[in-house]
Amino acid sequence: MAEALLELSGIKYHHKIPSPSIFKPFNKIQGLGINNISLNLISGNIIGLVGPNGAGKTTLMKLLAGLLIPDDGKIKFNGKELENIIRPNWTKKMIGMMPENVHWYGSSTPFKVIERLFTIRNMKNNKIEKFLDFVGLGIKAHDSLDSLSQGMHQRLSLACALIGSPDILLLDEPMNGLDPVAREAFAGVLRNLANQGKAILISSHQLAELERMVDSVILMHEGEIIEEGNLEEIRSKYGIHNDLILKFPNEIKNLNEIFSKNKFEHLKIKQYEDGDTFTIKIKSPNEGWDIKTKQEILECFMLNKTIPFDFRSQKIELVEILSAVTGLDVDKVGMSLREKKE
Amino acid sequence: MSNNFETLKLLFKLSKMEIKNNFFTVRMMVLMPILLLFIGGASWGFSDQNAQLPADVSANTPFEVLFLTSVFVLFSATLGVVLIGFDGISRKKNSGLLAIEFCQPTSRTILGFSQLFGVWLTVALPTIIISLFSILLIYKQMSAFPSISETILFIFATSLVLLWYASIQLLVSSIAKDVGSAVTLGVGTWLLFTMIWLLITALLATILGVDATDTSNSQYALFSSKVDMFSPNGLYQLLLEAKLENISRNLPMWQLTIATICWTFIPSSIFIWRFNKLAA
Known part of the structure; x- marks a missing residue:
């Protein structure tokens, strides 16, 4: 049994939304978020985090990366429970995060971006070119960010996540803007990384693009994990078959x-x-x-x-699986708005 | 000990990188001629013995010229800090870069300070160089240099006022949600201290029963100097006035010292505190 690098249990988080009034100008109310999330990220596994827009995927990713602090629940890294609400640096060294839609623009270059992150991590700068080569940005290393395509921008975001060779990779919608060839290459890179023992969590709202890439999936809906496991098992459990x-x-x-x-x-x-x-x-x-x-x-x-x-x-779309798992109509499942959770 | 040294080394490297990034931008290309014309031009003009100045304006010594030039520093260099710093945090936050940086195993305090020093020194370094060049211009016109202590005071006070502005700009930038609010907050704070402060002083004086109709009376001068301690521009002028013999607003030195310490540490500490709490 491979080791769990990161374990979450009973994690809750709700966004705080400004709700100013005359007497309380800085008042905030509890908004949407995630509830009672428990999951394990296991070495060598690629897990797909799937759900419609607003399901809580990005919030969960940010919580895992330490960008948000949970309201409740437990987090363990390598079996060690964290007591501090602020993440210690050793846990940050374990995680590489690729946020969704990073807007790379300006006259800076991929080389300078990576150089800065190398410096922040106190790493030697002599391997930057090699590193950029690994994600296919070697020849574009000194081009301005403005001149790079969307696919190149995604590669740069991936490069940022790979700095320091972290054990856990959190990739939020990494396929956005990638052409089919780049997706294929990307899938290959991820498989290689998983074979090296990395735990990878990859989010998407498109099930089809993850299907061939992941070992198992986590289905999220309205801030909760509604199903997890192998996609085939989920399909047979709910009697979902291709038309x-x-x-x-x-x-x-x-x-x-x-x-x-x-x-x-x-x-x-x-x-x-x-x-x-x-x-x-x-x-x-x-x-x-x-x-x-x-x-x-x-x-x-x-x-x-x-x-x-x-x-x-016909490929089964996410909405059909969500409909089967939640018992909601196909028309309603994607459009249902979450009610404020107490 | 070696850990502290490593931290300082990292801070130095990151600040240097930040300065480099800020320096070679269109904004700096706009700012540099403004700094040169405002600071260099003012010192050249005020030190010209043939210049016709208003009767109450005295420019008889090199330091008096530097004092008058300080008004132009306030108009140009502080505006430069606004230009460089107004979106220093909001831009990174909105682009997603801040999230990537926050994921790195380095304390946010170091990242915050590097950001602060980056914005501050990007403007402060050329301002100091141009100020030193201005001293040469003054020498050319008046055949005299300001004393070493006067020069140090001018450079020190100028650097400090730019640091205060950098702290304020990054603080408001961390509050801004988009480019529009970043511009509004950035320029708004600059306008408050540069243009509107006089009005606030007069308003407060009237409310508190101090005669604001005659700005030359000693009661108003003392009142305005106390209010000025709450403005970076006002405090900058008060610091420089301390070396002028013909201007005295009777403000005790200890009050000036406390105000300077407060302006140096409070806004920057609030910025670092906020930066540590910031959701990326």
């Missing part, structure tokens, strides 16, 4: 007839126009798909001489 998508150049007029003839009348189907083509979406049965059923569906279209030009499983 089938078939695309045709023309409309299938006798769709119901084809399905009822082949004893598929129990399947929910929907045909809709999709640009110049027609798409048929077949809802997964509760027990999921087996290969034989998929083959038979394809076969019955072929016997009808209507051959699809595309046949695939």
Whole structure:
């Protein structure tokens, strides 16, 4: 069993929101936040932190990084419980944080940015070029920040998190602005780091992009962890399976007839126009798909001489999983506003 | 002991980096000619023996010229601190850079002081150099230098007033939520001490029954000097006045000393305290 580098139990935090009045100009009220969060970050594991906007992902990341101080709960680093509310430096050495959407601008350069952070950490500056090479910024080391692309900015943010080779990496929405090639490279870098024994927590509101990258996921909704574990296990636990998508150049007029003839009348189907083509979406049965059923569906279209030009499983979106886990409607789950927690 | 030395070394390195970053910016390109024209020009003009000055303005000695030049220091160099420091914290906070720096294993106090020294020295160093150059200009015009103690006092007081402004600017910058509020708070505090303070003094005098209609009477002079201790500009002038023989507002030296200590330590301490509490 790999060791837990960081353990949280019963962590609570609520943002303080200014609510001035004439007699209390500096009055603050308790706003949204996170409640009763417990999680372990284990060496060599990549954990995906997933949830819709406002779920509390960034707040949790900031609490882990020591940028916010929890209202309640316990934090242990390497099994040692922290007593002080202010993080000691040795815990900061263990953590590398990549905040969401850092706005890199101005005439400074990646080299100068990293140089400053090296200096703050009292590290020798002779390895900066090599370090920038590692994140693919070597040739841009002395270009101004203004001239770098969004992808380059993300790489620079990642470089900042990697300084000092921390044991725990907290990456808040790191895929924003990365093209598919860069995402692939990024996933490779993360896997390498995990293989070196780092614990990585990576947040995103897009489940699909994390799916291939993480060992397990934590689902957050309205400031709470609502489910955690392997994505496949969560799916089978809640009976969430991929829908089938078939695309045709023309409309299938006798769709119901084809399905009822082949004893598929129990399947929910929907045909809709999709640009110049027609798409048929077949809802997964509760027990999921087996290969034989998929083959038979394809076969019955072929016997009808209507051959699809595309046949695939539709990726399950975060909203569908959240809907299954919370029991809320798909339409409501992303839009529900959190009520003020007492 | 070696730990303290390491901390000081780190503070020095970070401050140097901050100065370097601030120095090669468009803001400094705007500020440098202003400093040169205001401070250099004022000392050249006031030390010109042919210059026609108002009757109550005396510029007969090199230090009197420096004293008059100090008004231009207040208009240019303090504005420079505003220019450099008004978004010193808010910019980093809004860009996310502050969060990255706060995650590093270094105390926020050191980061805060490096920020403070960075803003302060970026303006103070050129101001001091231009002030020394101004002394040469005064010598060229009057064939006399201010005494060493007068020169030290001028440089010391000028450096201090810029430190006070740097503390105030970074403090308000840490309060500002966006660029707009950073500009408003930064320029607002500068306007308060540079333009509006006279009005506040007169208003307070009227409320407290001191005759503010005749600014030359001794009662008002003493009152205004006491109020001036609460303004960095006022205190700067009071410090310089201490060396002038023909101006005396009868303010005891110990009061000036306490005010100077308070202005040096209180705003900077509040800034560091706030910086330590700041949510990134």
